[in-house]
Amino acid sequence: MAHTPSSTAPAGRTGAATAPSSRYTILGYQFACVAGLFALWELAIRSGFAPVYLYGQPSGVFTKAVQLLTEGDLLTHLGITAFEAITGFVLGTTLGSLVGLSLWLSDTVAKTLRPIIVAINGVPKIALAPLIIVWFGVGLGAKVAIATSLTFIVALITVYQGTQEIDFDLVRMMRSLGAKRSMIWRKVIVPGSVPWIMSTLRLNIGFAMIGAVVGEYISAKQGIGFFIYNAGALYDLNAVYVGIFGLMALALVLDYIVVKIEAKFKW
Numbered sequence: 125m126a127h128t129p130s131s132t133a134p135a136g137r138t139g140a141a142t143a144p145s146s147r148y149t150i151l152g153y154q155f156a157c158v159a160g161l162f163a164l165w166e167l168a169i170r171s172g173f174a175p176v177y178l179y180g181q182p183s184g185v186f187t188k189a190v191q192l193l194t195e196g197d198l199l200t201h202l203g204i205t206a207f208e209a210i211t212g213f214v215l216g217t218t219l220g221s222l223v224g225l226s227l228w229l230s231d232t233v234a235k236t237l238r239p240i241i242v243a244i245n246g247v248p249k250i251a252l253a254p255l256i257i258v259w260f261g262v263g264l265g266a267k268v269a270i271a272t273s274l275t276f277i278v279a280l281i282t283v284y285q286g287t288q289e290i291d292f293d294l295v296r297m298m299r300s301l302g303a304k305r306s307m308i309w310r311k312v313i314v315p316g317s318v319p320w321i322m323s324t325l326r327l328n329i330g331f332a333m334i335g336a337v338v339g340e341y342i343s344a345k346q347g348i349g350f351f352i353y354n355a356g357a358l359y360d361l362n363a364v365y366v367g368i369f370g371l372m373a374l375a376l377v378l379d380y381i382v383v384k385i386e387a388k389f390k391w
Contacts, residue, residue, distance in 0.1 A: 180365050185369070198370055208335075209271055212270070213329055213332035216273065217279045220277065221324070224317075244277060268336075287317055294312050325386060351363070
């Protein structure tokens with residue numbers, strides 16, 4: 125028996141209503157988990173089970189956060205770190221992706237550079253931070269450079285690996301039609317590597333934040349890394365927690381932006 129429009133409409137409405145309902149349910153679970161952890165933390169401190177001088181106290185952290193937000197200090201430090209991380213993320217991911225794609229054009233160059241890339245990748249990039257501070261000074265440029273160096277190598281290796289995973293039958297077909305290597309690169313390799321480029325985004329946003337914060341720890345007068353380090357030196361645990369939770373919030377915001385960018389490029 126044929127289906128009428130009226131018989132199929134309820135199913136569509138049910139499907140449309142289910143997705144938002146599911147999202148709200150997940151958000152509810154997430155909020156409950158966070159609230160439960162903070163409640164247990166507060167209870168442990170108030171009951172004397174955990175000493176407040178070692179673990180801080182949620183109510184004190186909340187009070188400190190309100191104070192810092194009111195004064196504007198927290199948002200200033202977060203804004204500086206966000207600028208450093210985002211700039212390093214964009215520069216490192218873009219340059220690394222371009223180099224990774226370009227290596228496909230010459231097997232000789234790729235094979236020549238491979239051991240150098242492996243060696244550089246084997247060195248913890250944080251170990252280069254003191255040198256970068258010396259080269260670029262203690263300003264924003266040093267933190268951007270550290271974030272860029274961390275994200276560059278990840279993008280390069282990931283994207284180059286992506287060029288090696290392209291369906292070789294497509295490449296062979298283009299060659300049989302007389303296409304030059306540069307045309308194959310533009311028409312097959314670059315479009316085929318887009319998923320690999322997208323996969324580096326989430327990884328690199330985390331590496332960019334690590335680079336910015338580590339640079340602020342080593343030498344800075346502003347930024348959330350400097351704020352946390354300074355609060356720790358003063359043994360202000362509540363301020364330390366505020367800085368850490370601020371970093372978490374910033375990471376969630378940046379991850380949300382990356383997810384939206386990925387969604388735009390899904391095939």
